[in-house]
Amino acid sequence: MRAVALAIAISLPLPALAHPHVWIDTGVEVLFDAGGRAExxxxxxxYDDFYSMVLVEERGLDADHDxxxxxxxxxxxxxxxMNWDTGFSGDTYLLSGETPVPLGPPEDWTAKFEGGRLTSTHLRRxxxxLPLEQPLRVQAYDPSFYNAxxxxLPPTFTPALPQGCKAEVLAPDATAANEQLLAALAEYGADQDVEADFPAVGANFADELVVTCGAE
Amino acid sequence: MRRGVILFAALLALGLLALWAGGGFTALRLWALAGAREVQQQMAGAVRGIATGAPGALAGLLAVCFAYGFFHAAGPGHGKMLIGSYGMARRVSLIWLAALALVSSLAQATVAVVLLYALMVGLGWARTQIEGVTETVLAPVSHAMILGIGLWLVWRGVAHWRGQAHPHHDHHHSHGPDCGCGHAHGPTPEQVAQISGWRDAAALVAGIALRPCSGALFLLVLSWQMGIAAAGVAGVYAMGIGTATVTVAVAASAYFLREGAFEGLSGGRLARAVPMIEIAVGLVVAIVSAGLLTSAL
Structure with a gap:
């Protein structure tokens, strides 16, 4: 039975089959209106060096490979x-406390290729x-974990972080996230939609910018 | 002596697998992720070195590709799970299991090369379209094949069980003269392995190889665009060998774990354990792959 239990244990990571093929260093800028609300x-x-190169070369750009x-x-x-499929979240998730807040489609985008790395920016309205009564949380993750x-990049605030607010970037708590993943897998059955359940698990592995105001 | 070695290796394998499956899984996963990320940075430089004719660039690229395959395989993946489960459930030789692991990895590299050159160079598809096909068509086919392997393991286990129950009806309490040696019930594992070996091998290799790695596709696209196609193909096979180092290690762990477990059982208990393990492992493989299949469709 020990062998059986182990076989089951080996098989456990399977629904988490995906491992990333693209690494993306992400920067978040929060723009505030005159009333100190995030607008x-x-x-x-x-993008990482390798994927940058793939994206550039497959478009036939950077002919001299420098x-x-x-x-x-x-x-x-x-x-x-920026050619997003309908329903694509943009891998950016905004929450007010625990409540998800919808973001507008991407606009006002930029792109450049320098020093072997491709950088793009875009704006989400x-x-x-959003008033900052609850902590403002921005999570960056791909539910399918194709992109990591x-x-x-250090978070920036325009024009400035409102008075009495503090910002911190939280890395995922790997142990807690893994426990949640195992718990989710333990509950997972053949009749469940794994993909539908996965964003919640993915969020546990996400980096998160948290802006908290007036806590002290 | 042999018994001691096998038991030691089994304990070692047990420890490693427990580490992998338990708390160490996160540490290993993070370590594999960090390694994969590091290699990803080096990959671009290695490719650029070949395109610009830097000395020793090919050796550098092959080394980076080997590391890429290794780190990606060290994360979660279907190849390890299938090789590990199969090695646990079927009493096949270590050499055969390790060869299966190696052939699967090289076949996966071959699928990437053939797919990319047929679809992109032959039919003018974009890379993202090819990745789309691997996710929407090849991944479900791969899951279906793995499901089939799981069901087949269950079926074999049941047949095995019934085969040993057949000669004496009060199976659970009979300890007659022909009971207890562990080899007289039904076909021996060796016989089964011989009969089914090639069929298993084909299904296993196909189940693993059908789904090419995105990283291999990246390198092939890049090397084709930059006019260094041969280096790209060589690199993809180096990735395959890197992947194989992990799957071969899993194969060895599964083998020693199983043999170690069997060493501790004797006679009739061993004979009863074999089909039970087959059924249990087969069920796990079938249930997990069925879940993956339904979510992928």
Whole structure:
């Protein structure tokens, strides 16, 4: 029976089959209105060297392979990652406390290829603007874990972080996340939609920017 | 002596698997992720080195690709689960199991090469379309094949059980002269392995290989676009060998774990344990792959 239990244990990671093939250093800028409410997020994605190269070369750009795009090549790159399928979340999740807050479609995007890395930014509007009564939480993750997001760039606030607020970037608690994953798998049955359940699990593995106001 | 070695290896394998499946799973997973990320950075430099004709660039690329395969295989994946389960459930030789692991990895590399060159170079598809096909068509087919293997293991286990129950009806309490040696009931594992070996092998290899790794597709697209196609193909096989180091290790762990468990059982208990393990492992494989299949469709 020990062998059987072990066989089951080996098989456990299977629904978490996916391992990432793309690494994205993520930056989050929160834009506030005059009343100190969050009205938009600007998301920056810096793709890893290898995937940057794939994206650039398969478009026939960077003909000299020097890791930098010319002005014409940069123009051709604009919007390369903004052709989203309907229903795609953009791998950015905004929450007010525990409540998900919808984000507008991407707009006002930019792209550049410098030093071998492809960087894009885009704006997501929050409508209506979100007061910071509850902690504002921005999570970056891909539920399918094809892309691995890390909030590696320091968060920025425009025009500034409102008075009495503090911001911190939280890395996932790997042990707690893994326990939740195992718990989710233990409950998982053949009649359940794994994909539908997975975002909740994915969020546990996500980097998160948390802005808390007036706590002290 | 042999018994001691096997028991030691079994304990070692048990420890490793427990580490993998339990708390160490997260640490290992994070370690594999960090390694994969590091290799990902080096991959671009290695490819650029070949495109610009840097000395020793091919050796560098092959080394990076080997590491890429190793780290991606060290994370969760279907190949390890299938090789591990099969090695646990079927009493096949270590060499055969390790060869299966190696052949599966190389076949997976071959599928990536054939798929990409047929669809992208032959039919002019975009890379994202090819990745779409691997997710919507090949992954479900792969899951279905794995489901089939699971069901087949269950069926074999049941047949095995009934085969040993047949000669004497009060199976559970009979300890007659022909009972207890563990080899007189039904076909021996060796016989079964011989009859079914090639059929198993084909199903296993197909189940693993059908779903190419995205990383291999990346490298093939890149090397084709940059005019260094041969280096890209060589790199993909280096990835396959890197992957195989992990699956072969899993094969060895499964083998020693199973043999170690069997060493501790004797006679009739062993004979009863074999089909039970087959059925249980087969059920797990079938249930998990059925879940994956329904979610993928």
């Amino acid at each position: 938009a997020l600007r998301i920056t994605w810096v 890791g930098n795009a010319t002005a014409a090549e940069t123009a051709a790159l604009q919007g390369f990652d 929050i409508d209506p603007a 997001y890390t909030i590696a």
